[in-house]
Amino acid sequence: MATTKKKPAAKILVGILTGSPNDLPTVVKVRDTLTELGIASEIVVASAHRTPDKVTDYIARAHKEDVHVLIGCAGMAAHLAGVIAGHTRLPVIGLPLSGGVVSGLDALLSTVQMPPGVPVATVAVDGAKNAAMLAARILALKFPEINQALENAAIKERARYEQTADEALAKLIKK
Ligand code: AIR
Secondary structure, three states: OOOOOOOOOOOOOEEEEEOOHHHHHHHHHHHHHHHHOOOOEEEEEOOOOOOHHHHHHHHHHHHHOOOOEEEEEEEOOOOHHHHHHHOOOOOEEEEEEOOOOHHHHHHHHHHHOOOOOOOOEEOOOOOHHHHHHHHHHHHHOOOHHHHHHHHHHHHHHHHHHHHHHHHHHHHHHHO
């Protein structure tokens, strides 16, 4: 018999906060990579400067709902990941975004230059995929199925890389 019962939503393991709705075209790639690895996440638009109370409210909810990893994404004076790290002992990943000066160097330094004792694991400017992969590696310490998904993704990526290299070399030889 057909049923309209919805599958229960998977438990959110990663909270992705970003400073502006304008960041979403890049930030959605974090969520998509996590989804490909079978990891449920949620995106919240909250700014360390414009809506600081929304940031702290979300962190309180994340603690209550047992979210495991937080990712802070922002451009320009990108203090979001650092502020998150100051309010939690969960691992925090920082994703600096371009759009400000010097192709995102402002955001990179604002995110990475944390004072000793309050770490933010900062990935490259616009490095959405690596922000997700790093979160997955942290989660893989606890969840064997995520470890397996990472293993499968690495095998797939290697095959894609080798094929692209073979095709590029074959084109060169033909010339
Ligand atoms: N931002 C928002 N609040 C604090 C910061 N640093 C960032 C956003 C965005 C940039 O400032 O993350 O990348 C510009 O925001 P907007 O909304 O003007 O496009």
